[in-house]
Amino acid sequence: MFLNFRRIRKCQFVQVMTTCLVLSVVMVCWEQLDHSVVSHIKSYSFRYLINSFTYINRSLTIPREQASYFSNFSYLLDHPNKCADKDVLLLLFVKSSPKNIERRNAIRATWGNETYIQNTLGVTVKVLFALGAIQTKQNELSQSSSDINYQKQLIKEDHLHGDLIQKDFLDSFHNLTLKLILQFHWMHSRCAHAHFFMTADDDIFVHMPNLVSYLQDLNSKGVTDFWIGRVHRGAPPIRSMDSKYYVPFEMYQWLSYPDYTAGASYVISSDVADKIYHASLTLNASLYIDDVFMGICANAMGVSPQDHVYFSGEGKAPYHQCIYNQMITSHGHVEDIYDLWKAATDPHVKQTASGLLGRLYCTVIKITLLCRPYYATYPCKAAFL
Template identity: 85%
Template sequence: MFLYIRRVRRCQFVQLMTTCLVLSVVMVCWEQLDHSVVSHIKSYSFRYLINSFTYINNSLTVPREEARRFSNFSYLLDHPDKCGDKDVLLLLFVKSSPKNIKRRNAIRATWGNETYIKNTLGVTVKVLFALGAIETQPNDLSSPVNHQNHLIREDNLHGDLIQKDFVDTFHNLTLKLILQFHWMHSRCAHARFFMTADDDIFVHMPNLVSYLQDMSSKGVTDFWIGRVHRGAPPIRSRHSKYYVPFEMYPWMSYPDYTAGASYVVSGDVANKIYHASLTLNASLYIDDVFMGICANAMGVSPQDHVYFSGEGKAPYHQCIYNQMITSHGHVEDIYDVWKAATDPQVKKATSGLLGRLYCTAVKMTLLCKPYSVTYPCKAAFL
């Protein structure tokens, strides 16, 4: 009898401790969940009910002299004649860190190879890399001059680096965005389209060129495509890389914008963004959000393209390659993806009625999953 009572008490103690542990975990998770849910509810309410982005634009407007401090940096490396008087279908800027020479070389050898694009696709695409000045670390024994000399030698070899003398850091990404639009305005304003991309993005250039040629033949204007974020709230957690304090942006929602990893605008939109940047406070360091603010000020709205990748890599499959435009997170595998995605057999295997039916079934399996971060499920039916 005594042993039975001890056993019961022990079980009750274990149940009590388990219950306390579960409740503790739930309370911690609920606090985070509650904060996320509340911030999104506020954000969507602000976007769809209040929708006072006009007030935001007005409040961020500053005198031109003040706005000039965000663009008034000297060029360290420049190629003002890169576009010349050529018929440029696309000016493509890749945002790159000075240290990422391997990534730049991989892009030059694959999807960003201008010679391949001209000879194989029959169009002129100009690919440039946007850089800031080198930030040296406290334990870095080599001098900034030596680092810069490496970049100069790289640029002498390839002629595709555009660098200004602001420090190349995450918090200066908006300055790098402004660099790109200002460079296009002054050196390549006749390009029909402009694209910006991270240096870990894979671009299926044949598919992109075909798509842009079609858009160009239709004479599109106010054109801005990518992975669209609608009603996104500012992140207020100080632990987040994307933390934005109330002092910098006090409102509950951002204007609609496309993910900064890659997006395309038409030449007229690029010109509008340039002019918007001349009078807006660019201290907000989330560059894709600042792009959304500029576009909203000029009355331009983004359009979602299902084959612009979200945060993750696109599935490795020929049915995906057939329509993909971009995929995110490619560094070591970029050569393999380029070879597989541009193989002529891809188009053959995915064409015809049977090929299309097969690919629809495959894409449904690959894309129609909860929390997919690449392409949405609807991409399977296009």
């Protein structure tokens, strides 16, 4: 038996180079990985062992005159009588960018169609779009012709549909908390009698028949202190300046956020909406992550969120009739919203999951679709409900 020493040396060289490459990647990533792991350990320790959120709430409390800065923007578009003299089951605000007219039209034609909801589901749901300004009035002199045209298009769009609520602050990611405050203040002054309030992004799909049925059942039971969605517990502030969600220490110095629901979509009862409104009157809203600010307000008022397994996480829900039968929301839908609406509301969906065989079939399908590693939209336990 003869050994090819040249081949052995070549294999050894490849192994050494591969090992060096792997070590280099690990060394580059380790600092970031280590920082992420440590921050989550600290956050969970703070959340479950220390948990001094009461102190956090006190430290963020400011005088009403100072807090009014975050809400005293003038309305550019408004419909104060939208809910007047109506028994509103749900007031649903969609957070939208002024330029996303196609997304708004898709929502109006599908799950946000008020006429369909009234005629088919037999309840009143008011769907409004919350917007900031492309350019604020304070900067009118620097407005470009395209900005002026966009605002004219918004006025025309609102004249046609009557569903845009716009205030005079710059519409941007860092002003999302201002947009959240807009919604709660509008409900308090113009639609406080609505039984439930929901906020959603404009790339969310809402299975309106399932949601209405769910809320009608809750309303018949007189539910209060209700806040439901995809809950984040023990989430740490992100300190990496490269992240979209970077929060500097000066803005929020503690190790963990209070519990909150993902801002993509959640539902609260009217009494909780009123509590959030009053909390916003005295809390510092400079923290621009709106769902975290919602958690701070709720914690200050003694309200805790509850998980609902069919409120979407970060990704899209699987496209299958057994999923549509129970889904409430799904995230990341723009181009496919028309097709999804048609498929999800097809009468055959309920027939597929009916009866003993149908339920068993759908359980197997949902286990296959949901109980996969790194799947984030619905948890595995949703397959057994």
